[in-house]
Amino acid sequence: MSFINIFKSDARRRTTLFAGHVVPDSSRCVQCGICSYNCPIGIDVRAHAWRDEAINHSECLTCGECVARCPRGVLRFDRTDLFAKDAQ
C-alpha cells in the first residue's frame, strides 16, 4: 500500500464500508474516551486503541463519528484485510 492513497479518503471510506475498519494509532492516543463516548452503537473504541487493534466489532457501522471527534487524530479508516493477515 502506498501512502499516496491517503489522499483518496472518500474512495477509501467507501471501500472501508465493505472491506475495512476504523484503525487506531495507539501511540497518538491518550485514552480520553471521546471516541467511546460518541459511538452511537456503544462500542468501546478506546479499548481497541489501547490494544492497538482495529475496531473489528461486528456492529461497527464505520459511521466515522469516532474518527471525526478524536482530538488527536488517532483513528483512521483503513482497509485492513484482517483475515488475510491472520492467514499469513
Place this chain on the structure above:
Amino acid sequence: MRYAIIGTGAAGFASIEAIRSLDKSGEIFMLGDDPHGFYSRPGLAYFLTGELADKSLFPKTREDYARLNFTYQKARVTKINRAEKFLLLDGKTPLPYDKLLIATGASALPLTIPGANFQGVVKLDHLEDARGILSFAKRGKTAVVVGGGITALELTEGLLARGVKVHYLLRGDRYWSNVLDEHESRIVEARLQEEGVTLHFHSELTEVIGKGGKVGGVRLLNGKTIKCDILAYAIGIKPRAELAQDAELALDRGILVNEFLQTNDPDIYSAGDVAQVYDPITGRSVLDSLWSPARDQGRVAGLNMAGQRKSYIKSAPFNVTRLAGLTTTIIGAVGHGRDEDIVGIARGDSETWRQLPDAIVAQGGFDINRVRILVGEKILIGAVVMGDQTLSAPLQKIIAQKVDITSVRDKLLARDAKIADVIVDFWSKHAAVA
C-alpha cells in the same frame, strides 16, 4: 513475589499489565493518593470543553481490573524503607515489597506570588481541579490565564467553551517559543484572538488582588491591573520525587533510572513523568511528560520487575495536541532554547524537542495547514505538522526510523519547495521498496 506500584497513571497501569503477562500469581498492589485511581489526565482538557463527561475519562472496566487481579488501594505512601523493603502507607500501615515501581508522575509548579492562595486561583492537575474550574466558571465572568505550553491553552479553551472571557498572559513576545517557530506561534495567537481571547505579551504577574480571600483581579509588573474572577496557571510541572529523595535514591531533576528503568536500588524502578531516563543512544538522561512514553516506560519497567531483561529504547518523541482548535503534531527535535513562560518542563512536553538541532529548516503550506521539517545531513530530525495531518504519519516514521533522505534533500531545501508533495512521493516510493 510481591510488587508494589506507587502511582495510578499510565505508567503504573501499563506496568501491571506487563507484570501480569509474565507472572500470573505474584501479588500486585497499586497505591495512590488520587481518589479516582487510573483515568485519562490528558482527557481533562476535553472534559473542560464539554466534549466528554467526567465518567468517560475512566478507560478500564471492572472486568479489566478483575482480569489483572491486583489490589488498588487509595493510600498515600509516606515512606520507602529500602533496608527492610517495606512502604509506610498513610504514616502507619507497613506494606512489604519485593519489587517496587515509583510512578508518581508530576504536579503543577505552584504559583508563588502574593494572593496565590485566594479562592479562584486554579491549576489543572487532577479531576478535582477540573471540577473546581467548572464550578468557578459558572459563577465567573472573566479569567486570566498564565503560562506557556499546552496546558495553559487547554485552560484557555476550556474556559472559553464555558462562556468565560479570557485574558492570556505571556511573559515573552510569543506563544510556546521554545517549541514552535514564530509563524506557528502567530497562527495560534491569531486563532485565539478570533475566539475573543485578549493576549497580553511581555506581561508578568506580580500579585493577585482580591477581597475576602477571593480573586478580584491581578496586578502586572508594568503596573497594569486586570479585573477577573478566575486566575488559571500552568507554568510548568515538577516530578513528584519527594519519596525517592527521602529514600536517598539517585536524583537529578527526576528519579534517575538506567535503560531498564531501574534506580540505583536494584529492586526499585521508576517510570513516567517522575523518571529521568537514560537514553543509551544519546547518552543523556531526559524528562518526558508525555502519555505514550509513560506507558512504554511502565511496560518495560513491569517486564524487568517480573524478571525479563528488556531495554527501554526511546523513540523520537512525538505528541499530538490541539492548539487553538488546530490539530498539531510535534515530532523529534524542533525547537530551541528557553521559554520564559515555562519553568523546566511542561505537561505534554519532551526535552528532546528542545535539543538544538543541527539542521536546516524547510517550510511549506499556508495559514492553517502547515508543515515544518528540520532537515539534517542525511535524515529528518524533526517536524511540526499543523492542520491537515496527512503528513504526520509518514513523517513520524521517517524521523523515528532515521530514514536516509539524501535523495530528496535538495528538493526539500529548494526555494518554494512543495514539501508535502516531496515527502509523500518519497515515502510512497520508500514504503513500496521497504
